[in-house]
Amino acid sequence: MAHTxxxxxxxxxxxxxxxxxxxxxxxxxxxxxxxxxDDAASIVRALSDIAQLKDMSHVARDAGLSRESLHKALSENGNPSFATVLEVARALGVRLHAEAA
Known part of the structure; x- marks a missing residue:
């Protein structure tokens, strides 16, 4: 619905x-x-946005986590381990990369 x-x-x-x-x-x-x-919470939020679009249950299964564990890790107060971040990224079909600052 458009607004003018x-x-x-x-x-x-x-x-x-x-x-x-x-x-x-x-x-x-x-x-x-x-x-x-420099803001880990924002990066986790981006992963959460993507996981919700892809169906949290499927992402959790592909990452080797329960849906509840994934939801908690990617919640506003979540603090996922780096291993969890890597597993979620893999389950989403993306890889993190580095470049010189």
């Missing part, structure tokens, strides 16, 4: 429409890694 405010027409943002392919998912996560490199 004066001369500007706005549309609701749908992350699901932006993250349809593995390349789009990788670009989304890469943008978070670039913009929030």
């Amino acid at each position: 405010t004066g001369k500007t027409k706005t549309m609701p943002y749908s992350l699901a429409e932006q993250l349809r392919t593995p390349e789009e998912i990788a670009a989304y996560l890469d943008a978070w890694l670039a913009e929030a490199a």
